[in-house]
Amino acid sequence: MSTTRVQSKATAPEIVGSGSEAAESAPRRVHVVTFGCQMNKYDSLLAEGRFRRAGYATTDRMEDADVVLFNTCSVREHAEERTFSWLGELKRVKAERPDLVVGVMGCMAQRVGEEIFSRAGHVDLVAGTRQFASLPALVGDVLAARNAGDRARVVALGMDDDLAVDRAGEPWAGGSHAWLTVMRGCDLNCTYCIVPSVRGRVLSYPIDHLVREARGYVEQGARAITLLGQTVNSYGEDVPAPSAGERRWSGRQGRPGLADLLRELQQVDGLARIRMITAHPSYVTEALAEAIRDCDKVERFLPLPAQSGSDAMLRAMKRGYTVDLYRRRMEMLRARVPDIELASDWIVGFPGESDADFDASEAFLAEQAFAVNYVFKYSPRPGTGAAERLADDVPEEIKKERNQRLLRASERSGLQRNSAHVGATRRVLVDGLSDRGEGVVLGRTEHGLAISLKGEADLVGRIVEVRVESASAYGLTGTLQTYPQD
Ligand code: SF4
Structure with missing residues (x-):
């Protein structure tokens, strides 16, 4: 049997049904694929945090996951088509592993809603832009229905949910x-x-x-x-x-x-x-x-x-x-x-x-x-x-x-x-290593302008003084003047 449950809110803040049972043995693993803007990247971190609190582990490998979620973008048609093409790839995997939970969240989910099921029938969950705090419970609903022999499709698009999600204290591996x-x-x-x-x-x-x-x-x-x-x-x-x-x-x-x-x-x-x-x-x-x-x-x-x-x-x-x-x-x-x-x-x-x-x-x-x-x-x-x-x-x-x-x-x-910045000395926060080759780091000046300079990994996350030597339409190059000032 297949049913579609449309709800404005998930039923509980923590995982219910078989998700809780899973948490007692090996944790279920969730993998989030993010499309679109920085806000989506942040929301994916929020979603992962909610899953961890509900007893899940997160994984970087889609093939290891029990739950795959697509955090989608709707800004252009191309962005939506990319999501559908990824969903298409997952259809075969889902045929081999029917226990897999496939969910779509974010802007495209909010815009397209239940219609996602008609283009991608193997999707189990559609959750809108203000539902990330409820995601473990929504996945729990999918699993609970499966355990009862039901092929549930869960839709949650409510916009008035409490978004007071506090990430303070959550583990975070974002570097500098x-x-x-x-x-x-x-x-x-x-x-x-x-x-x-x-x-x-x-x-x-x-x-x-x-x-x-x-x-x-x-x-x-x-x-x-x-x-x-x-x-x-x-x-x-x-x-x-x-x-x-x-x-x-x-x-x-x-x-x-x-x-x-x-x-x-x-x-x-x-x-x-x-x-x-x-x-x-x-x-x-x-x-x-x-x-x-x-x-x-x-x-x-x-x-x-x-x-x-x-x-x-x-x-x-x-x-x-x-x-x-x-x-x-x-x-x-x-x-x-x-x-x-x-x-x-x-x-x-x-x-x-x-x-x-x-x-x-x-x-x-x-x-x-x-x-x-x-x-x-x-x-x-x-x-x-x-x-x-x-x-x-x-x-x-x-x-x-x-x-x-x-x-x-x-x-x-x-x-x-x-x-106009050439010849000046600027305070640069070094953000990371250049992928153009070893010994070059990238950062931003106090004016937010991109700059590259010779340096090693120990500079990453530090403020250094850099003399701007040259400029292009897209950024600056400079030389290190003084070692970390902070
Ligand atoms: S409606 Fe869109 S483009 Fe206009 S200010 Fe809001 S987010 Fe920006």
């Missing part, structure tokens, strides 16, 4: 760098973006919770932490304003804001660098600019996607700002942090983009002199406002040509920004 998701979801509604529908409304974690988690990573060896959020600088917008007598923070009406979190993390002993992705121009405040200025652990680098230099396109995208507003925010930011470097995403070929609209993007990229740029050709995503309401009317050839032109503009801008 850790990710820290500080908020989830997005309350904006950009017409090309699937995020609001698959990741839900903004939900910020409490500052004390985040500081505790950051301390946990530092105690286990992290030197740099990257703060993650869809719109990381809208952190705290969802938190109720403080009432009389409660602490007032720097955010709107006394709410906590990203600036407060940066200042609190600045106090964490042993933490050397704080990075953040991705910010939204509408939430760039004086408080944030001043926190970046005052906190020497915070990189002077802000990923602040402009997306277009044309007001007509920004309106069609519903980005919530004009070119002039973006420009004024940058003036304010640069007045307080004159040496800040900026990164931007750009969409070319958005519906209705004329030659003049595109020219405006090219000009704005040059005007704001972004150090790093990511250029995307527009493609409609089902479920977004643009896909439903706007004709994808820019021919592919023109999209390709604009893509190339903007990439060339990006290279000019990157080279210009990077060249």
